[in-house]
Amino acid sequence: MSPEEFRRVGKQVVDWIADYRAGIESFPVRSQVGPGEVRDALPAHPPERGEDFDQVLRDLDEILLPGVTHWQHPGFFAYFPANSSGPSILGDLLSSGLGVQGMVWATSPACTELETVVVDWLAELLGLPAHFRTDAAGGGVIQDSASSAVLVACLAALQRTGEDVARRGITRRHALYVSAHTHSSLERAARLAGIGADNVRVVDTDPETLGMDPRHLDELIAADVEAGAVPTMVCATIGTTSTTAIDPVREIGEVCRRRGVWLHVDAAYAGVAAVCPELRWINDGVAEFADSYCTNPHKWLLTNFDCSALWLADRAPMIEALSILPEYLRNEASESGEVIDYRDWQVPLGRRFRSLKLWSVLRWYGAEGLRAHIRDTVALAQEFAGWVRGDPDFELLEPHPFALVCFRPRYPDLPVDEANERTHRVMNALNDSGDLYLTHTKIGGRTLLRLAIGSPATERRHVQDAWERIRRAT
Amino acid sequence: MSPEEFRRVGKQVVDWIADYRAGIESFPVRSQVGPGEVRDALPAHPPERGEDFDQVLRDLDEILLPGVTHWQHPGFFAYFPANSSGPSILGDLLSSGLGVQGMVWATSPACTELETVVVDWLAELLGLPAHFRTDAAGGGVIQDSASSAVLVACLAALQRTGEDVARRGITRRHALYVSAHTHSSLERAARLAGIGADNVRVVDTDPETLGMDPRHLDELIAADVEAGAVPTMVCATIGTTSTTAIDPVREIGEVCRRRGVWLHVDAAYAGVAAVCPELRWINDGVAEFADSYCTNPHKWLLTNFDCSALWLADRAPMIEALSILPEYLRNEASESGEVIDYRDWQVPLGRRFRSLKLWSVLRWYGAEGLRAHIRDTVALAQEFAGWVRGDPDFELLEPHPFALVCFRPRYPDLPVDEANERTHRVMNALNDSGDLYLTHTKIGGRTLLRLAIGSPATERRHVQDAWERIRRAT
Numbered sequence: 001m002s003p004e005e006f007r008r009v010g011k012q013v014v015d016w017i018a019d020y021r022a023g024i025e026s027f028p029v030r031s032q033v034g035p036g037e038v039r040d041a042l043p044a045h046p047p048e049r050g051e052d053f054d055q056v057l058r059d060l061d062e063i064l065l066p067g068v069t070h071w072q073h074p075g076f077f078a079y080f081p082a083n084s085s086g087p088s089i090l091g092d093l094l095s096s097g098l099g100v101q102g103m104v105w106a107t108s109p110a111c112t113e114l115e116t117v118v119v120d121w122l123a124e125l126l127g128l129p130a131h132f133r134t135d136a137a138g139g140g141v142i143q144d145s146a147s148s149a150v151l152v153a154c155l156a157a158l159q160r161t162g163e164d165v166a167r168r169g170i171t172r173r174h175a176l177y178v179s180a181h182t183h184s185s186l187e188r189a190a191r192l193a194g195i196g197a198d199n200v201r202v203v204d205t206d207p208e209t210l211g212m213d214p215r216h217l218d219e220l221i222a223a224d225v226e227a228g229a230v231p232t233m234v235c236a237t238i239g240t241t242s243t244t245a246i247d248p249v250r251e252i253g254e255v256c257r258r259r260g261v262w263l264h265v266d267a268a269y270a271g272v273a274a275v276c277p278e279l280r281w282i283n284d285g286v287a288e289f290a291d292s293y294c295t296n297p298h299k300w301l302l303t304n305f306d307c308s309a310l311w312l313a314d315r316a317p318m319i320e321a322l323s324i325l326p327e328y329l330r331n332e333a334s335e336s337g338e339v340i341d342y343r344d345w346q347v348p349l350g351r352r353f354r355s356l357k358l359w360s361v362l363r364w365y366g367a368e369g370l371r372a373h374i375r376d377t378v379a380l381a382q383e384f385a386g387w388v389r390g391d392p393d394f395e396l397l398e399p400h401p402f403a404l405v406c407f408r409p410r411y412p413d414l415p416v417d418e419a420n421e422r423t424h425r426v427m428n429a430l431n432d433s434g435d436l437y438l439t440h441t442k443i444g445g446r447t448l449l450r451l452a453i454g455s456p457a458t459e460r461r462h463v464q465d466a467w468e469r470i471r472r473a474t
Numbered sequence: 475m476s477p478e479e480f481r482r483v484g485k486q487v488v489d490w491i492a493d494y495r496a497g498i499e500s501f502p503v504r505s506q507v508g509p510g511e512v513r514d515a516l517p518a519h520p521p522e523r524g525e526d527f528d529q530v531l532r533d534l535d536e537i538l539l540p541g542v543t544h545w546q547h548p549g550f551f552a553y554f555p556a557n558s559s560g561p562s563i564l565g566d567l568l569s570s571g572l573g574v575q576g577m578v579w580a581t582s583p584a585c586t587e588l589e590t591v592v593v594d595w596l597a598e599l600l601g602l603p604a605h606f607r608t609d610a611a612g613g614g615v616i617q618d619s620a621s622s623a624v625l626v627a628c629l630a631a632l633q634r635t636g637e638d639v640a641r642r643g644i645t646r647r648h649a650l651y652v653s654a655h656t657h658s659s660l661e662r663a664a665r666l667a668g669i670g671a672d673n674v675r676v677v678d679t680d681p682e683t684l685g686m687d688p689r690h691l692d693e694l695i696a697a698d699v700e701a702g703a704v705p706t707m708v709c710a711t712i713g714t715t716s717t718t719a720i721d722p723v724r725e726i727g728e729v730c731r732r733r734g735v736w737l738h739v740d741a742a743y744a745g746v747a748a749v750c751p752e753l754r755w756i757n758d759g760v761a762e763f764a765d766s767y768c769t770n771p772h773k774w775l776l777t778n779f780d781c782s783a784l785w786l787a788d789r790a791p792m793i794e795a796l797s798i799l800p801e802y803l804r805n806e807a808s809e810s811g812e813v814i815d816y817r818d819w820q821v822p823l824g825r826r827f828r829s830l831k832l833w834s835v836l837r838w839y840g841a842e843g844l845r846a847h848i849r850d851t852v853a854l855a856q857e858f859a860g861w862v863r864g865d866p867d868f869e870l871l872e873p874h875p876f877a878l879v880c881f882r883p884r885y886p887d888l889p890v891d892e893a894n895e896r897t898h899r900v901m902n903a904l905n906d907s908g909d910l911y912l913t914h915t916k917i918g919g920r921t922l923l924r925l926a927i928g929s930p931a932t933e934r935r936h937v938q939d940a941w942e943r944i945r946r947a948t
Contacts, residue, residue: 011488031582035579046596051840087475094487107543108545116513197640198642305826322662326715327914327916328924359530
């Protein structure tokens with residue numbers, strides 16, 4: 001495809017996206033297809049001859065779109081949002097257009113240096129501590145996801161235990177500490193890093209706040225030490241996936257400090273809320289105690305997936321765990337020690353110019369625009385929570401400081417199991433309608449509906465409509 | 475940014491990319507900036523107020539471009555190519571525009587099903603065995619990179635040893651087998667998976683072919699078994715990074731079969747060459763013996779980074795190693811067993827709609843166009859190799875079946891170290907010129923220059939110019 005063909009077809013694709021975004025409400029938010037429908041509609045064999053891009057766009061409309069769940073639909077309240085915005089899409093487009101690979105500084109200095117600048121900017125916007133900056137001992141990096149970020153943190157933590165796991169492998173029992181509400185990526189990291197799911201300890205939580213109990217954490221660590229295991233990493237969560245509960249980072253951090261255990265803070269969803277000074281309280285204890293901290297601009301900060309920011313208080317154990325220098329990657333700049341080679345900060349070797357999208361977002365919206373996005377969506381969620389609280393047919397889970405509201409219809413005459421089943425039925429009926437999309441969680445044996453606001457397309461009227469439909473469905 | 479603003483600015487960005495591609499030869503291929511130059515030219519703090527996209531594009535031109543090494547420049551002969559093409563860029567743009575997250579089938583069925591279709595198409599195009607298809611016991615998946623792919627393969631291999639590593643962690647010594655020419659991602663996988671770099675055995679290679687010696691492999695495995703270690707995975711490479719050497723997959727596979735060891739085949743660069751029937755010999759033994767196989771369309775098959783295809787002969791141990799099902803991801807489709815949830819096939823949980831770019835490439839070029847791209851670049855490399863072979867001042871490394879040529883200037887009167895240093899100086903001078911970009915490797919103590927052809931922008935005249943410059947520089 002020549003540059004001139006690209007110019008022509010590229011504008012067609014831009015029009016396609018603009019039209020898609022403008023008309024997104026005409027689609028059912030959750031795809032209505034059954035397993036295999038999309039696959040069966042596609043040819044079984046690849047084309048022998050090249051085709052026009054028109055044909056790609058036609059099949060996109062006719063075959064793929066019915067199979068798409070529209071994450072950018074204003075009625076998408078499922079999971080957490082996966083924010084997308086114009087400047088982010090265009091930042092990613094520039095990255096694809098440049099087609100550079102930034103595995104080491106030398107392979108495209110701007111790819112590395114812009115990343116350092118934007119993660120430093122983001123740390124400043126979130127009020128994160130100065131020692132997370134790359135010009136101190138720490139530093140930030142963009143990962144594809146919080147799962148990969150926590151794996152990197154875990155490998156650094158393993159290395160810091162002094163067992164030289166990178167070289168010798170796992171030779172003792174290492175333990176990780178989570179709560180029942182910690183994201184599954186922690187168990188995943190334990191499986192991946194050779195620690196094993198059986199060595200993930202589940203710390204009790206406070207039945208009210210759902211936050212991790214620091215005293216029980218301390219007991220579990222003591223028991224592991226007693227048993228000869230190596231307490232390696234604790235994960236505290238700011239904004240759990242289930243309900244956006246917040247672990248007491250400061251108290252957990254004090255335990256970690258006393259016990260010499262790495263503290264990872266998973267603020268994947270909620271961390272970006274700290275662009276608003278009135279929400280910075282969520283990070284209490286992070287500056288003093290966090291060895292690593294992760295938040296995802298791709299969830300709630302207007303930046304397309306994938307863009308997860310990871311900061312470390314000290315980058316040395318991570319680099320020790322991950323750095324290998326084969327001959328074909330040797331270069332003067334790396335050997336000078338004056339540059340960052342982000343290949344040593346992540347699982348894969350290669351890397352896209354991902355900072356371009358975050359840079360585009362930070363510049364287009366400015367700090368002011370980002371704060372407005374967080375505040376607007378929090379306000380909508382609080383208004384929704386107020387409606388739920390005011391309705392005797394519903395029960396609201398408190399607190400809900402962000403833009404996720406968990407609630408359930410009350411079925412006072414039904415046993416829990418039947419009430420849960422009815423709640424599921426309500427959710428499925430709503431999701432089948434195509435007008436909105438909710439997911440669920442389970443707390444204390446009870447099924448709760450989760451309504452997560454956060455798409456830039458969601459306005460007050462969409463939340464009102466959702467509430468009307470939920471009420472009618474129950 | 476409203477859809478209408480996106481339409482306007484998006485077209486500006488498309489024009490920017492078209493102009494960049496059309497004028498790419500006006501840039502020095504390798505960036506000429508020093509450490510910190512780009513960073514120092516960017517503001518130390520993020521903007522408080524939003525800015526126009528024009529300002530982003532202005533800073534891209536003025537501040538970032540001088541720091542970009544132009545991987546799509548026709549004079550880029552370094553590393554391996556990172557192919558990019560119009561349809562691929564636009565496929566990626568559609569993925570960003572849709573902004574869906576395909577972690578499980580239910581979160582966007584089309585995202586999963588198109589991926590299954592295109593990896594099956596690609597397997598067919600490459601003549602890979604039918605049991606690599608998802609409708610058999612195996613299946614293919616798109617990873618970000620061959621590094622992540624080999625980590626996934628390694629986790630599956632660990633699980634298949636019967637030690638239940640996912641649950642219990644690493645409790646015995648596990649060993650991986652590579653050669654000195656295997657990619658560093660294997661040692662990285664050993665570090666990440668808790669096996670440890672010390673448990674990566676380096677099998678001897680044939681001094682002529684640089685291929686792994688199956689007899690020595692067998693001896694090393696026997697020694698490990700004797701010592702109580704668990705031989706876990708062998709990596710055979712088709713097209714090493716240094717020189718595109720090919721390990722004898724069939725003989726290695728026979729050893730693996732007899733010893734019950736997982737065979738991963740890393741064909742990251744060269745595997746895509748099998749779109750041409752006359753190059754399918756490279757995969758001899760894969761159908762019979764490979765447990766996993768990886769090749770990167772993002773290197774040499776016109777698809778933007780990141781797009782690495784991994785196939786497995788049996789997906790069960792991988793899913794056993796990686797699958798966890800928290801409540802908030804439970805859904806009817808997953809529980810029906812009728813769908814694929816690709817989150818169990820990779821390190822991160824979330825995933826982009828990456829198949830759109832590979833689909834766009836396969837449709838725009840067709841099998842015919844892909845074969846032409848491989849044949850044209852191989853032909854250019856063979857012509858270049860002929861010029862080197864015919865020049866008494868140079869020594870050529872044979873064989874060079876793909877589009878990488880390794881060679882060195884002859885300095886008959888100099889000791890090896892000095893000759894190596896002179897070769898490095900020649901390379902640095904060429905790279906400093908901005909007209910071309912080469913990298914190096916070291917074989918048997920001797921530094922060789924690597925000239926990798928593969929960018930769609932590279933024409934015969936660029937290769938001729940490169941040769942002229944190399945001759946003049948030595």
